[in-house]
Amino acid sequence: MMANEKIEHTPPSAPLSRGELLAGTGNDRVGIKQRIVTCVLVPVMVLALVLAVFGAYLLAPLKGEVRGYYWNEFTPFSLAHGQSIDVGGEDYNILLLTDFHYPLSGAKTDALIKTMVEENNPDLIVLVGDQVFSPFNHFSYRHLINLFDSFKVPWAPVFGNHDEEGKADKQYLANMLEESEYCMFQYGPRITGAGNYFINLTNGADIIYTLFFLDSFSSFWESGYRPYTADQVSWLKWAASGIAAEAGKKVPSVVYGHIPVPEFTPAFNEAFASGTVIHGQQLEPNGHSNINNGLFAAIKDIGAEYMFCGHEHVNDFMVEYQGVKLAYVLSGGVGGYGNILGGTMFTVKPDASTTVVNKPY
Ligand SMILES: [Fe+2]
Numbered sequence: 438m439m440a441n442e443k444i445e446h447t448p449p450s451a452p453l454s455r456g457e458l459l460a461g462t463g464n465d466r467v468g469i470k471q472r473i474v475t476c477v478l479v480p481v482m483v484l485a486l487v488l489a490v491f492g493a494y495l496l497a498p499l500k501g502e503v504r505g506y507y508w509n510e511f512t513p514f515s516l517a518h519g520q521s522i523d524v525g526g527e528d529y530n531i532l533l534l535t536d537f538h539y540p541l542s543g544a545k546t547d548a549l550i551k552t553m554v555e556e557n558n559p560d561l562i563v564l565v566g567d568q569v570f571s572p573f574n575h576f577s578y579r580h581l582i583n584l585f586d587s588f589k590v591p592w593a594p595v596f597g598n599h600d601e602e603g604k605a606d607k608q609y610l611a612n613m614l615e616e617s618e619y620c621m622f623q624y625g626p627r628i629t630g631a632g633n634y635f636i637n638l639t640n641g642a643d644i645i646y647t648l649f650f651l652d653s654f655s656s657f658w659e660s661g662y663r664p665y666t667a668d669q670v671s672w673l674k675w676a677a678s679g680i681a682a683e684a685g686k687k688v689p690s691v692v693y694g695h696i697p698v699p700e701f702t703p704a705f706n707e708a709f710a711s712g713t714v715i716h717g718q719q720l721e722p723n724g725h726s727n728i729n730n731g732l733f734a735a736i737k738d739i740g741a742e743y744m745f746c747g748h749e750h751v752n753d754f755m756v757e758y759q760g761v762k763l764a765y766v767l768s769g770g771v772g773g774y775g776n777i778l779g780g781t782m783f784t785v786k787p788d789a790s791t792t793v794v795n796k797p798y
Pocket residue numbers: 567597598599695747748749
């Protein structure tokens with residue numbers, strides 16, 4: 438070093454405070470902010486986006502097409518408004534099942550249904566509503582359709598109150614059923630609901646017996662259960678009188694509908710008091726509407742012999758009331774409440790006489 442060379446000293450910087458040490462330098466602070474954005478905000482935003490898309494999917498309703506035929510009570514009747522099955526001169530065995538409430542205990546319900554179908558070898562399977570009870574009812578209906586089509590036996594459902602209480606509306610489910618290979622569901626007339634239809638059992642040109650199917654409605658209604666509507670009642674009378682005109686006689690018939698008519702209650706009470714209950718018991722109140730639009734009166738009028746319902750899982754009685762047998766089908770849903778499980782076999786013989794046997798499992 439030269440003697441007179443001046444040495445420049447950089448003044449020592451002031452020591453950093455504890456807060457500055459923790460927060461880092463200005464450059465460090467920018468880096469930390471970027472890391473917060475990258476590690477926290479981006480994943481939160483991605484998660485929010487995923488939830489928004491999933492929520493939109495959950496909430497977006499699936500709406501089906503309104504199909505069926507235009508109808509009013511002046512519409513000329515034709516047998517082509519319904520379907521027919523030629524049963525020949527044999528007993529015709531109809532296995533009635535109800536209230537599966539898929540997807541609840543779905544595997545166990547599948548097993549029960551398979552057992553009942555295999556052991557009873559039915560000619561037709563009728564499902565009396567509440568097949569599913571799910572926010573994703575279209576998935577549960579796909580499962581149901583695949584299961585029943587796998588039996589390669591005709592099957593014919595009505596809707597209960599729960600079927601439409603999900604993402605898919607009743608029309609969407611109806612469209613799915615219409616596209617199934619073995620399902621005889623028909624959209625029917627363009628009246629309230631979907632799936633009011635009939636099937637005639639015939640022997641050649643002779644109409645032996647008629648099966649009527651009536652829609653029930655969602656639980657979400659103004660007060661209690663929604664009643665069968667006046668237009669359903671008018672359509673039932675129109676169809677029965679048209680069939681009678683074609684057959685040249687009043688044809689005996691059965692009505693299937695998920696929710697019982699209000700007459701189920703006095704019917705059971707009277708039969709119980711007089712010791713004339715045909716079979717079964719009432720272990721819970723009959724869940725019918727408080728409003729009566731005259732369906733039972735129409736059932737009597739047309740000469741129907743039975744009304745079969747589902748809806749109550751632990752009622753399995755049959756009683757006769759004013760000449761009509763009112764009955765519950767045994768519930769087949771393992772996931773529902775109650776422990777009375779099984780189905781009901783309804784047989785129509787060639788002379789149009791009938792038998793009803795409950796089949797507990
Ligand atoms: Fe129900």
